[in-house]
Amino acid sequence: MPILEIKNLNARYGEQIVLENISFDLEKGDTLAVVGPNGSGKTTLLRAILGAVRHTGEVNLSQGTRIGYVPQKIDLERDLPITVKEFLILRGRAVPEGALKAVDLAPSFLDKRIGELSSGELQRVLIAWAIIGHPDLLLCDEPTASVDMAGQKTVYELLHKLQDEHKLALILISHDLTVVYRYADKVLCLNRKQVCFGVPDEVLTPTELAKLYGGDRKFYHHAHS
Amino acid sequence: MLIPELQIFIAGSLIAAAGGMLGSFALLRRMALVGDALSHVALPGIALGILLNFNLFLGAGVFLVLGTLGIWAVEHKTKLPVDTLVGVFFTLALAIGALITPEEEILDALFGDITQISQLDFWLAAIGSLVIMALLLFFARRFTLSLISPDLALSAGFRPHLLELAFLLIFALTVAVGIKFVGALLMGSLIIIPAATSRNIARSMNQYITLSAILGILGAILGILISRFYGFSPGPAFVLFAGSLFFISIFFRR
Numbered sequence: 001m002p003i004l005e006i007k008n009l010n011a012r013y014g015e016q017i018v019l020e021n022i023s024f025d026l027e028k029g030d031t032l033a034v035v036g037p038n039g040s041g042k043t044t045l046l047r048a049i050l051g052a053v054r055h056t057g058e059v060n061l062s063q064g065t066r067i068g069y070v071p072q073k074i075d076l077e078r079d080l081p082i083t084v085k086e087f088l089i090l091r092g093r094a095v096p097e098g099a100l101k102a103v104d105l106a107p108s109f110l111d112k113r114i115g116e117l118s119s120g121e122l123q124r125v126l127i128a129w130a131i132i133g134h135p136d137l138l139l140c141d142e143p144t145a146s147v148d149m150a151g152q153k154t155v156y157e158l159l160h161k162l163q164d165e166h167k168l169a170l171i172l173i174s175h176d177l178t179v180v181y182r183y184a185d186k187v188l189c190l191n192r193k194q195v196c197f198g199v200p201d202e203v204l205t206p207t208e209l210a211k212l213y214g215g216d217r218k219f220y221h222h223a224h225s
Numbered sequence: 226m227l228i229p230e231l232q233i234f235i236a237g238s239l240i241a242a243a244g245g246m247l248g249s250f251a252l253l254r255r256m257a258l259v260g261d262a263l264s265h266v267a268l269p270g271i272a273l274g275i276l277l278n279f280n281l282f283l284g285a286g287v288f289l290v291l292g293t294l295g296i297w298a299v300e301h302k303t304k305l306p307v308d309t310l311v312g313v314f315f316t317l318a319l320a321i322g323a324l325i326t327p328e329e330e331i332l333d334a335l336f337g338d339i340t341q342i343s344q345l346d347f348w349l350a351a352i353g354s355l356v357i358m359a360l361l362l363f364f365a366r367r368f369t370l371s372l373i374s375p376d377l378a379l380s381a382g383f384r385p386h387l388l389e390l391a392f393l394l395i396f397a398l399t400v401a402v403g404i405k406f407v408g409a410l411l412m413g414s415l416i417i418i419p420a421a422t423s424r425n426i427a428r429s430m431n432q433y434i435t436l437s438a439i440l441g442i443l444g445a446i447l448g449i450l451i452s453r454f455y456g457f458s459p460g461p462a463f464v465l466f467a468g469s470l471f472f473i474s475i476f477f478r479r
Contacts, residue, residue: 047376050376050379050380051379052375052376052379063465067292068378068380069376069377069379071374071376071377074373074374074377076373076451079424079426079478080253080373081424081427081428081429081430081432081433082373082429082430082433083429083430086429086430086431089366090285090366090369090370090373090381091381101305113428113429129377130380133380133381139380190426
């Protein structure tokens, strides 16, 4: 039985349709990559699963599923006097050293203020925050949007490691097709409508990608050994 | 019974502590001006209280709760930013309040005067402030999270919409309690200034919230003292003192 099942999901902001007839499902332990141009409804999809967006259609989570959410960015003002420890305790009351360790941050980070962190460190703290709740389904909105190349690789490796350890299902939004080929079991191409869904090697054909992003841009599939 | 002199200090301190503490949460999400606006929403209630001779706290309270519910409902219906709505509500209320407040009372309504509080007012202010602080502490985790990021709050199983309403209602209660002290025009300062000062120096949430309350108390006591000696109204004296502290704190920004 799938951990998440979505049927005919529609969402709109006012008159504007943001998601139209999205249907897919996700098995426990699977990684689904969501790709699509800017404004194609990727974030809205995650927020609909989270219950933050009004929608029609069905979003069925298998019973007892806990969701973890890693937002693309968090509108924290840099001068906000909140420490990493205090931020993590907002999720679970226990002292969160374990969660910090899981994202490869030293315990000394607990006393730093959120505003002092680099964007890569903040990203890790947000991931730590999400995994404190022991999620079965982790939603990641462009987890590497503000991280440099070297950092990007480690964030994905980290997510992959967490997934292996906790057998969690992962939905990640990514602009990077290399990441999709490397880490995703399934891919969902979104451009308000569902352009494609399936195994990346099968569905990410040049025609589909052209349909998704428009024009006849060329996409290269970098093979990895 | 407490001597009136002491009552004024106690009521002022408790009101300012509650205002400061509330402000530390409000400033998590740029809600600083909500306090300003809500205090104007209270004005018609105060005016009606004066005209029809019932307790001003009650009049202000009723209008505040209605105003808050209105703002919250319209916000979720239209997705307009809170401050836009609040801006509209508050000028409307100010206009109505100004039209119906008797002329000789208008200064008190606008600038407050804690030295004229009655026995009933004292107990209302004291108990009200304590309730506000207790509620804020009880909901501290949930409020902080919903104000910082509603989506994260949702993912943690909280209900950010309802928490936001609860916060606005506590906000309204704070305004109702504080309006006697600093009046409608300066009410915002009671909430914003101590918290803004504290934010400049605090290194953690705990420090931030505690210090906001302490700065409020300090401002209230000194404000009332200044007003004693120089015959100012205590409300403006509080704002002058708290405002000076804010400017000093800028130099100690982390």
